[in-house]
Amino acid sequence: LQAMNEGDTTPPGTVGAFQIAAQSGRNVSLSWNASGDDGVAGQASLYDVSFIDQTTSAVVPLTSLTPAASGAAQSINVNVPYRHTAGTFRLREFDNVGNEGTPATIAASIPPNFADPYTTAVNSPASLSTGGTGLGLTFDDRYLENFQLPFAFPYFGQLYSTVTISTNGNLYFSAPPKRNNGDADDVPGSVSDLAQSRMIAGMWDDLDLRTSRRADADVYVVRPDSTRIIFRWQGVQFGDGVNGAPINFEVELRNDGTITTRYGSGNTNLNPVVGISGGEPDPYVIDSLTSELSLKSLTNAPSAVFAPRSSVQFTGANYSVNEGDGHVNVTL
Numbered sequence: 001l002q003a004m005n006e007g008d009t010t011p012p013g014t015v016g017a018f019q020i021a022a023q024s025g026r027n028v029s030l031s032w033n034a035s036g037d038d039g040v041a042g043q044a045s046l047y048d049v050s051f052i053d054q055t056t057s058a059v060v061p062l063t064s065l066t067p068a069a070s071g072a073a074q075s076i077n078v079n080v081p082y083r084h085t086a087g088t089f090r091l092r093e094f095d096n097v098g099n100e101g102t103p104a105t106i107a108a109s110i111p112p113n114f115a116d117p118y119t120t121a122v123n124s125p126a127s128l129s130t131g132g133t134g135l136g137l138t139f140d141d142r143y144l145e146n147f148q149l150p151f152a153f154p155y156f157g158q159l160y161s162t163v164t165i166s167t168n169g170n171l172y173f174s175a176p177p178k179r180n181n182g183d184a185d186d187v188p189g190s191v192s193d194l195a196q197s198r199m200i201a202g203m204w205d206d207l208d209l210r211t212s213r214r215a216d217a218d219v220y221v222v223r224p225d226s227t228r229i230i231f232r233w234q235g236v237q238f239g240d241g242v243n244g245a246p247i248n249f250e251v252e253l254r255n256d257g258t259i260t261t262r263y264g265s266g267n268t269n270l271n272p273v274v275g276i277s278g279g280e281p282d283p284y285v286i287d288s289l290t291s292e293l294s295l296k297s298l299t300n301a302p303s304a305v306f307a308p309r310s311s312v313q314f315t316g317a318n319y320s321v322n323e324g325d326g327h328v329n330v331t332l
Contacts, residue, residue, distance in 0.1 A: 012037055012044040012093040012101035013070075020089075020106060025114045026080045030089060032104065036070035037095045043069050044101070046094045049078060054086040054107075060282045067093065080108060081282040085115045113309070117156065118276070118284055121305045128250050128264040129230045132220035135165065140208045140238060141184040142167050143176055144219070150229055154257040154308065156198065156278035165219055167209045169233060169272075171251060174198035174279055187238075189273040190292055194283045202233070202251040202261050203289075203298060204273040209235040213244050227255045237270070245269060249298070257308040261289075263301040270296055276306050 013035030021031040030049070036042045044067040051060045060081045068074050078089070086109040093101040137144050144165045152159040155173055164172040168186050174197050177185040186193070189204030209217040213236050222230040230252045236244030246266030253259060261274060273290050277283035286304045290296075 008038075008095065008097045008099065010038040010095075011099040012067075012095050013039045014102045015047075015074075015091060015093065015104045018091060018104035018106055020108060021075060023108070026082075026110055027077060028080060028089070028108060029075055029077050030091070030106075031073065031075040032091065034068040034070055034072045034074055035093060035101065040070050043067060044093050045096045048092040048094070049076065050090050050092075051078075051081055051084065052088045052090055053084050054088070054109075059090075060084070062281060079280055080110055080115065081280065082278065082284070083116045083282065085110055085112055116309065118306045118308055120284055120286065121307070122286060122288060122302045123305060124302060125300045126262045126303045128248060128262055129220075129222040129224070129232055132222035132230070132232060134218035134220050137165060137167055137219045138209050138211045138217055139167055140210055141179075141187065142209075143172075143178075143184050145176075149253070150223060150226065151255040153253055153255065165231060167219070167233075167235070168207050169201065169203040169205060169249070171200040171202070171231065171253075172197055188271060191273060191275070191283065191285055191290070194273060194275055194277045194285070195281050196279065197277060198279040200251055200259060200276050201273045202231075203247070203249045203263065203267065203270070205270045206238040207233065207235050207247055208238040208244060209233070214246065222250075229253050259306040261304045263298045263303070265299060267298040267301065270298065272296060272298055274304060 015035050016033040018032040020028055022029040037044050046064060047067055048064050049062045051062055062078050088105045088107050091104045135144055146162045147165055149161055149163060152161055160173050164176050166184050166186055168184060170186060179185045187206040194201055211217050217235045220232045230250050232250035233247060235247045245268050248264035248266050250262050259276060271292055275283050275285035284306060289298060289301060289304060
């Protein structure tokens with residue numbers, strides 16, 4: 001209220017010398033000279049950094065930070081979001097009452113083999129696996145951490161020998177969110193939260209794997225051959241009462257990095273999120289299998305396949321920066 005009573009209508013200035021100081025693959029170092037709260041005077045309150053896709057004009061929020069004193073040099077490292085090959089970095093500047101200065105922008109581009117590491121496909125419904133070994137994950141909101149995989153699994157440019165399994169339909173390759181008591185803290189599912197972790201959302205929702213609600217509830221592991229491992233969830237939707245709507249789906253990992261999700265009977269009246277993420281903004285989401293705001297059923301739903309591109313690169317080559325027109329020229 002005090003800020004609103006200031007009567008401040010003067011916007012912050014625009015940062016100076018906004019440029020791409022260095023680039024390696026998708027990783028970009030942005031640098032600039034701080035402006036001020038009122039033009040060049042004082043100190044502004046907030047910077048907001050985003051990426052705007054050249055083709056779709058979609059705005060992908062990246063990060064926010066506190067401005068330095070006017071005239072001070074600042075920099076930040078950010079990534080061009082996956083699946084975007086060209087666009088504009090935008091830095092917006094705000095003062096303490098919300099006045100916005102003129103944004104600073106600079107264009108950037110990267111080759112497709114850096115930008116889009118996976119292809120996605122939605123295929124016909126497929127049968128679930130049978131049998132397997134139960135993991136004893138017969139709880140509500142619980143993780144099984146550091147499960148040993150039978151092979152080094154390539155995921156977003158890194159190899160993983162272990163994975164964390166969530167009762168709520170997820171596989172994590174980064175530290176999963178937890179409550180203070182150590183329980184899983186990954187409900188409800190959302191696309192925005194998917195972007196926060198290196199994870200696979202097979203059918204992310206508030207699920208219950210307690211055997212008091214379904215006798216054969218658990219996560220089952222099936223190993224069809226040396227190149228594949230399948231995690232199959234059997235449970236019910238979380239809620240009051242003994243009987244719940246059944247949940248049956250699975251996620252298959254292949255040693256070449258391919259990920260497949262399959263859906264069986266049940267899976268009704270959900271708010272599911274299905275996708276994969278490298279822990280960055282704008283993850284891969286299967287829109288036809290995802291619904292955050294309205295109830296959706298995935299009864300015998302189509303399977304989804306995420307396949308790594310053979311030409312993808314996760315490390316940089318040589319880059320030259322032309323700051324005169326604000327464009328980055330990439331030389332492989």
